[in-house]
Amino acid sequence: MTTPIDLTKLPDYLRNQRWFAGKAWPIKAVSVVDHARVELPGGRDFTLAVVEVTYELGHPDRYLLPVESKGEGVQDALDDVEVLRGLFSLIREKRSLPSASGSLQGEWLDTPEGLMALPSPLPVRRLQVEQSNTSVVVAEKVIFKVIRKLEAGLNPEYEVGRFLATKTSFRATPTLLGALQSEGPAGATLAVVHRYIPNVTDGWRYTLDNFRRGPRLTDTFLGELRGLGQRLGELHHAFASSTDDPAFSPEPIHAEDMQRWSASIVGEMGVTLNEASRQFPDLEGRRESLIGHATQLAHVPPSGQKIRIHGDLHLGQVLRTEGDWLLFDFEGEPGRSFAQRREKYSALRDVAGMLRSFDYAEATVGLEGQAAGDRVGPARKAFLEGYRAATRGAAFLPKDDASFNSMLDAFELEKMLYEVRYELQNRPDWVRIPVQALMRMEVRK
Numbered sequence: 001m002t003t004p005i006d007l008t009k010l011p012d013y014l015r016n017q018r019w020f021a022g023k024a025w026p027i028k029a030v031s032v033v034d035h036a037r038v039e040l041p042g043g044r045d046f047t048l049a050v051v052e053v054t055y056e057l058g059h060p061d062r063y064l065l066p067v068e069s070k071g072e073g074v075q076d077a078l079d080d081v082e083v084l085r086g087l088f089s090l091i092r093e094k095r096s097l098p099s100a101s102g103s104l105q106g107e108w109l110d111t112p113e114g115l116m117a118l119p120s121p122l123p124v125r126r127l128q129v130e131q132s133n134t135s136v137v138v139a140e141k142v143i144f145k146v147i148r149k150l151e152a153g154l155n156p157e158y159e160v161g162r163f164l165a166t167k168t169s170f171r172a173t174p175t176l177l178g179a180l181q182s183e184g185p186a187g188a189t190l191a192v193v194h195r196y197i198p199n200v201t202d203g204w205r206y207t208l209d210n211f212r213r214g215p216r217l218t219d220t221f222l223g224e225l226r227g228l229g230q231r232l233g234e235l236h237h238a239f240a241s242s243t244d245d246p247a248f249s250p251e252p253i254h255a256e257d258m259q260r261w262s263a264s265i266v267g268e269m270g271v272t273l274n275e276a277s278r279q280f281p282d283l284e285g286r287r288e289s290l291i292g293h294a295t296q297l298a299h300v301p302p303s304g305q306k307i308r309i310h311g312d313l314h315l316g317q318v319l320r321t322e323g324d325w326l327l328f329d330f331e332g333e334p335g336r337s338f339a340q341r342r343e344k345y346s347a348l349r350d351v352a353g354m355l356r357s358f359d360y361a362e363a364t365v366g367l368e369g370q371a372a373g374d375r376v377g378p379a380r381k382a383f384l385e386g387y388r389a390a391t392r393g394a395a396f397l398p399k400d401d402a403s404f405n406s407m408l409d410a411f412e413l414e415k416m417l418y419e420v421r422y423e424l425q426n427r428p429d430w431v432r433i434p435v436q437a438l439m440r441m442e443v444r445k
C-alpha cells in the first residue's frame, strides 16, 4: 500500500493540533508506520494512519491520524460525519481490515447493553469539550473516543472496561461496548466505545458549585460524598473479586511491596523537589521531613492485597447523574507507561487521589475569591466514611487503622509529587496548589 499522506506537511499539521503533546520539542522526522484504507458508502474512503514522530531529543511518540485526501495538505477526517459513521460501523459490525503492516479489528461486546437498537441513518456529533482525544456521540446512546496519542501494549481503559462489563456486576460506570484495535507491529487500541450518559455533570464542576455555596458544605452534599466513597469501595470490591484472569486476581501485599512503593516515592521526591524548588525555594526546607514521611511506608506491617485500581482517580473522573455517581476513565496516569498503569497496587492509592481533589477544589474557589471555610475536612471525612462503610473487613485493605492511615498519607504524598510534575508541565499557574499541600503536610504521630 502506498503512503497516503504528504509527509512534508505533517510537522506543521501536528503542531497545530490540540491533542499533539510534543509542541515544546523540535521535530526531527515524521514517518507513517502503518495505514489502512476504510471504504465508505458512495465510493468514498478515508485513511487511518499511525505516524511516528521523532524529536531532536527524547523518545519518539505515535499518533493516530484519520485523514482524507481532499485537495492540498492533510485534512482531519473526523470533521466528516460520514467518516464518523464509517468508523463506528467498523466497530459495531466487528469488521476486520488489512493494513500495510497488520490489520484493524472492530470489537463489539455481546453484553445486554451491547444489544441496543440504534436508528438509521445514525445521528453523530463530535463532543465539544477540551480533551486529549476526540469523542463522538452516536444517537445520544453511545460515545466513542478516538485515541490520538497511541501507546504500545494493552490499553488499561479497554482492559478494565471489558473486565467490569463482562466479569463483574459493578455498574456504576458507563459500560464498555466495544473497541477498535490495530494488530501487528504497530499494535494499539485506536478507539474505545462506551454507553453515553446524557445530562451528566462532571464531579469537578459539581463539587466546585457546592464549594462556592458558602463556608460550610450542605448535609445533602456531604451525604452525596459519602455515596461517592461507597461507589469507590464497590469498585474496589469488583476489582478484588475472585477471577482466573491473572491480570486482575488479587495478590497479597508483602513487606517488599511496601519497601518498593516507599523507595519509589523517595525517588520521585528527589526528581520533583529538584525541579520545583527553583521556583519554590521553601520546599528545600521540607525535604527531610517529607522523606521521613515516605520512608514510614516501608515500616508499615504488610497486610491486605494488591489489586487493580483506577489509577488516576480525581473529581474529573467521576460523573454526577441524577442521584448517583459514575466512575470512569480507567486510563491511569497519563505520565506513566501502560505496563506501570496495569500494575496491581493498594486500593488506598485511589482513595488518596480523590482526597487530593478536595484540596484542589478548595484552592480553586479560594483563587476565585471565596472566603476560607470549613469544607475540605468535612468533605474528606464524609468520603472516607462512605468508603469505610462499603469496605468494612475487606481482605484487600490493611488490617488496622494505623496501617490504613500511614499508607493513605504516603499515597497522598505520592499524588502531590505527581501533581507538582503534572502542573509544571501542563498548568504552571496551578503548581502552587500541590506545592502548598507539600508545605503543610505533617507527619502523623
Ligand SMILES: Nc1ncnc2c1ncn2[C@@H]1O[C@H](COP(=O)(O)OP(=O)(O)O)[C@@H](O)[C@H]1O
Pocket: 127, 129, 131, 132, 133, 134, 135, 143, 145, 174, 194, 195, 196, 197, 198, 200, 202, 316, 328, 329
Ligand atoms: N460515557 C459518557 N457519558 C457522558 N459523557 C461522557 C462519557 N464519557 C466521557 N464523557 C464526557 O467527555 C469528557 C471527556 O472524556 P474522557 O474520556 O475523559 O476524554 P479524554 O481521555 O480525552 O480526556 C468527560 O469529561 C465527560 O464530560
Ligand SMILES: O=P(O)(O)O[C@H]1O[C@H](CO)[C@@H](O[C@H]2O[C@H](CO)[C@@H](O)[C@H](O)[C@H]2O)[C@H](O)[C@H]1O
Pocket: 204, 312, 314, 315, 316, 332, 333, 334, 353, 356, 357, 358, 360, 361, 419, 422
Ligand atoms: O484527567 P486526566 O487523566 O488527564 O488527569 C490529569 O489531569 C488532571 C487535571 O485535569 C489532574 O488532576 C489534578 O487537577 C484536578 C483539577 O483540575 C484535581 O481535581 C485533581 O485532584 C488533581 O490531581 C490529574 O492529576 C492528571 O493525571
